[in-house]
Amino acid sequence: MTSDPKGRIQPGFVRHAFVCGHERQEGATRPSCLPKGSLDLMRELKKAVKEAGLREVRVQKSGCLDHCEQGPTCVIYPEGTWYSLKDAQAMDAVIHHLKTGTVDPTKTLVMD
Template identity: 50%
Template sequence: MGERLAGDPALYFETHIFFCGNRRPEGHPRGDCASKGSEKIRDYMKVRVKELGLQNIRVNQAGCLDRCELGPCAVFYPEGIWYRLDSFEAVDKVIEQHLQRHGRAEELMLP
C-alpha cells in the first residue's frame, strides 16, 4: 500500500501539503485545528513557499484529518509525513528541512 507502480502517471506536485482546517463545537474534548490557528499558519506557509520560489509544491486546506488533539497538523504527500505546525517558526523550520533540504524536521513530526 502507498507504493507507486511502474505505470502510474508522474506526480503532479512534488509535495502536496494538507492542513487540517477542522472546526468542532467549542469545548469539544478533542479540540480542533482551526481554533488553534491552522488557517493563519496555512496562509503563512502558502506565502512563504511562493516567496521562496519553491516549485511543484501545493499547500491546501483539508477537512478533518482526525488528529486535532495533536494539532494544528498538516500531512505532506507523497511521503505521508505528519507535522504539528503551531507557529510561523515551525513552518519556517519545515520549509527549510523538509522542502528545501529534502530531509525531515523530526522534532515537529507526529507519531
C-alpha cells in the same frame, strides 16, 4: 487535449502539504485546528512557498486529519510526514521540508 494555464504536461506536485482547517462546534469532545490558528499558519506556509519560487509544491487546506489533539495538524506527501504546527520551530521544519525534501525527525509529530 486541454491546455494547462501553467504549462504543465502532467498532473501532480513534487510535494503536497495539507493543513487541517476543520472547526468543531463548541462543546465537542475533541478539539479542532481552526481555533488554534491553522488557516493563518497555512497562509504563512503558502507565502513561504511562493517567495521561494517552489512551483512544484502545493499547500492547501484539508478537512480533519484525525490527529486533532496534536493540532494544528499538517501532513506532507509523498513522504507522509506529519507535523504539529504548535510553534515557530515546527513551522521552520515544515518550510525546510517543503524547500529541500529533508525531514528532521525531531520536529515531526510524535504520538504520546
